[in-house]
Amino acid sequence: MPTPSGDPKTDPVATTTGAGGETHQTAGGPSVLTTQQGVPVADDQNTLRAGPRGPALMEDFHFREKMFHFDHERIPERVVHARGFGVHGYFESNGALASVSRAAVFGKGEKTPVFVRFSTVAGNKGSADLPRDVRGFATKFYTKEGNWDLVGNNMPVFFIQDPIKFPDMVHAFKQEPDRGFPQAATAHDNAWDFLTLTPESMHMIMWVMSDRGIPRSLRFIEGFGVHTFRLVDAGGKSTFVKFHWKPKLGLQSVVWNEAVKINGADPDFHRRDLWDAIQAGERPEWELGVQLFDEAFAEKFDFDILDPTKLIPEEQLPVKVVGRMVLDRTVDNFFAETEQVAFCTQNVVPGIDFSDDPLLQGRNFSYLDTQLKRLGGPNFTHIPINAPKCPVINFQQDGHMAMRNPKGRVNYEPNTWGDQAGPRESPEKGFQTFPAALNGTKVRARPETFADHYSQARQFFISQTPVEQAHIADALIFELSKVQRVDIRVRMVSHLLNIDQALADKVAAGLRLAEMPKPMPAAKPTRQDLKPSPALSLLSNGPKSFAGRKVGVLVMDGADAALLKALAGALKAEGATLKLIAPEVGGFKASDGVMHPADEKLEGAPSVLFDAVVILAPEGGAADQLAMKPAARDFVADALAHKKFIGYTPGAMPLLQKAGAPEKPDGGMTSLKVAGDCDQFVERCRQLRFWARP
């Protein structure tokens, strides 16, 4: 018997229980469930059977359609960059490029909608967010003259110089084919076997082993177009360009021990962070910067500007800001947008063109090709996330899932159908390939100008602070320790000898190599004269404020209500957020007797998820009691080990000490007694980490 639905606003669904105890909700307020054919469905709980206990009947078109559709829900994941997270926003040009490129997107004040997908590279779609890996940073600009895709990474160089090596590289990085693991990790024999036989990868290896490989948030990463592109002005003049994204919130990474724990505590750490930030009204912002240069600069430059394993130091060629990108909207549907978006390096618009970088030319083939398979046919530009937001008129037709089907008789040109004739080419408005002069014989050869594999790797290394250099050494030791074949470990150390002797010594000692190998024979000797480039250090380019960061506040019954209020105020003023963590998610009773709900239960919110932590414990035995819980001790011990800033009330001392805090609090620990102490704590947090802690 149906039970009454009650108030249609609060209970719009009538609920009944079937003979077998199953729940039926029948349409009251909500719309009627239908099949894909629009036929209303009477019962979605039971298949059609020959008697209640009898076999299923073929006639059950509703069951068969539902199951058929479910069976086909999956599409192939991307062959690389499978795990990603996309958000919407806009790009606003400041006009600084208007005289250099005719692209409408660079007009002064021009506002262009964008969709950005961040990704990891090696892991499968369901892998964790924090492997040591490159991060993809792909932007689709829906310009008035068509879609421009800037398909970049968070590192300005790449592993290989020729696209013919891409399949080998990806095979070597991903799971080994016999065993199907490791997942989302280059810490295995195949990856390092390939890398150590590919000396051109040494510069990129330095980047990936640096803290850039384990970012704290997608909001705190840079992006790079990597290749040299061309900009072409209204008069047809070409200027070479390298693209840079600079995050307004500054750069920040986690430490490796933290990354390992975050992957367990919250495998969705990065996507959740971005989702939460935008949902909470934050608007992550990047400046788009360019390095512009001409043939004369290219001739003089130390390296070949077509070599994607090299960068142009910012000190040598400053980055000019040409606009800003603001991300302000999460997707409505993950599959429709993030999964189905198709970026492609060959999506350029009039005013933006390619260089002869061989890797770029290879990419121009690969993306479109893979998307045909991934999205199931040639009409994926009809999917809303891929469709340009400007008129699209041509004579391409039909194919699987064609959604844009023109009316009329004419589907070719030239034609003589008068006002039914359809679109025509436009030499003035249309994309014109830059008429670069070419000559040469057909060869399969690598230019000699690509042969210096170590100088910029060294330059990157010597540009890092001592803390960052130590992290690079530790990362190499970690990765190579997972490599089982000793000869591969040795080979890597012999490469490191061409980069930096101290680094090679440290890694060799960390691996406990029996003896130091000879340096790897080099196609070109490492240049010792390249100056450090401070722009390459992440720690030297951190944020000036604590905005956008998150503090985990461990609270228990009796926590000082006034301090909590002051802390919340100080963090809000800084633009940072506060999360309350309590032994029970139901909340805690503060000193003023008010019950506060917690955001997280202690066991589900380890301190690795936060940028700084606070322990608000009342005087008395509460902290002692809490210290019995491993999660509470780990909360503090990890915060100490990861050199985080820690605020604490005197009542928290027993917990701090049981977790290994020094007798005398160090400079990263702030005692919170009165409201003003909270301001001091937040001020200290701006440094992000107390690196001086041993």
Ligand code: HEM
């Ligand atoms: C020869 C070199 C390369 C080849 C053949 C290649 C190929 C691919 C392929 C096949 C995909 C999957 C595309 C899809 O299914 O939609 C992909 C994704 C991607 N690639 Fe590359 N790639 C290369 C180098 C690079 C470089 C140098 C960068 C950075 C500058 C890069 C950045 C990306 C990004 C960000 C994505 C993910 C796009 C998304 O979010 O959908 N790739 N690449």
